[in-house]
Amino acid sequence: MIAFNNPPFVGKELEYIKQAVDSGKLCGDGMFTKKCSEWMRERFDVRHVLLTTSCTHALEMAAYLCDLKPGDEVIMPSYTFVSTADAFVLRGAVPVFVDIRPDTMNIDEKLIEDAITDRTKVIAPVHYAGVSCAMDEIMEIAARHHLKVVEDAAQGVNAWYKGRALGTIGDFGCYSFHETKNYSMGEGGAIVFNRDEDLEKAEILREKGTNRSKFFRGQIDKYTWVDYGSSYLPSDMNAAYLYAELEMCEEIDRKRHAIYNLYHEAFRELEEKGRIQRPFVPDYAKHNAHMYYIKVRDLEERTRLIAYLKERGVMAVFHYIPLHSAAAGQKFGRFHGEDVWTTKESERLLRLPMFYNLDMKDAEYAASCVLDFFKE
Numbered sequence: 001m002i003a004f005n006n007p008p009f010v011g012k013e014l015e016y017i018k019q020a021v022d023s024g025k026l027c028g029d030g031m032f033t034k035k036c037s038e039w040m041r042e043r044f045d046v047r048h049v050l051l052t053t054s055c056t057h058a059l060e061m062a063a064y065l066c067d068l069k070p071g072d073e074v075i076m077p078s079y080t081f082v083s084t085a086d087a088f089v090l091r092g093a094v095p096v097f098v099d100i101r102p103d104t105m106n107i108d109e110k111l112i113e114d115a116i117t118d119r120t121k122v123i124a125p126v127h128y129a130g131v132s133c134a135m136d137e138i139m140e141i142a143a144r145h146h147l148k149v150v151e152d153a154a155q156g157v158n159a160w161y162k163g164r165a166l167g168t169i170g171d172f173g174c175y176s177f178h179e180t181k182n183y184s185m186g187e188g189g190a191i192v193f194n195r196d197e198d199l200e201k202a203e204i205l206r207e208k209g210t211n212r213s214k215f216f217r218g219q220i221d222k223y224t225w226v227d228y229g230s231s232y233l234p235s236d237m238n239a240a241y242l243y244a245e246l247e248m249c250e251e252i253d254r255k256r257h258a259i260y261n262l263y264h265e266a267f268r269e270l271e272e273k274g275r276i277q278r279p280f281v282p283d284y285a286k287h288n289a290h291m292y293y294i295k296v297r298d299l300e301e302r303t304r305l306i307a308y309l310k311e312r313g314v315m316a317v318f319h320y321i322p323l324h325s326a327a328a329g330q331k332f333g334r335f336h337g338e339d340v341w342t343t344k345e346s347e348r349l350l351r352l353p354m355f356y357n358l359d360m361k362d363a364e365y366a367a368s369c370v371l372d373f374f375k376e
């Protein structure tokens, strides 16, 4: 049986976890949390990185830091994971969904402006499959209408837009280190941002509403409750796992691209014959091989293909029932404009096994099963 996903393991994870345990400090903001944040600050060229317990929590922090009031609107794609919307809904905001571009499955930047009302406060682009949204256009619209931009870069860690790391372009960027993502700590994430003014509020929010971060830096004598807050910082054991992966970032990236390229080559002819579509990466984007998907004719063909692959021991999956058709999406949000592509394309998309420890032979076998399906 070829799994769809396995959590990445590159080698030093357990050694680093042991070091964290031996250090006598297991709570948040220990040695490995600092190492991970420093590593990301350097590599992604961003001023502030705060590790969080998930990308969902990073998004919740971003929603809070955007100062949203109940009834404020946030423009986002409907084709995304629930957390993109949920984080804002928790603050009483209304997700306003717009259609995606069929080529990248990302929010269609050309439809954003029409969805803006006087309640709109934030645009939340999602970099699907680690392929960048059209960020220049989105940032330009945001600037013109004085909106904040929160990048859901859960899938976009170590992926780039015109040489800039995804997550570092908008006001806030949110990363995921869930076990299904490229770099993992089991459950975890980070919020990244550049403005120094946001740091104090972010630190307080993350540390239960206290100024404990300042206390640890020796800037104050006692720490106390100063504002609204929660607990968004992960244990240093989790950070230790992540640091082992970040150190091996190039190797993880290389392997994932090897799998991506294997699939991409294998399916070239199928695409030329018009049987399927392969992922498209615009010139402005350098992706991170987070995912490999194909788009087949329709829902019926996809259902048959999933069953066909399963019979042959290959786990292939689809995801994202568009949020505007989910019960909570209807209760909390609305779709602006026409759903030309969101539902149609989401029903055609099929994801193939893709993870660091996937054997290349298994990837080859999975690809050959897809080819066989279309021969029959």
Ligand SMILES: *Cc1c(COP(=O)(O)O)cnc(C)c1O
Residues within 6 Å of the ligand: 053, 054, 055, 056, 057, 080, 081, 083, 084, 126, 152, 154, 155, 175, 176, 177, 178, 187, 188, 189
């Ligand atoms: C995985 C994912 C999330 C949630 O990440 P967690 O770390 O599991 O909270 C949010 N948005 C997108 C687009 C994702 O793919």
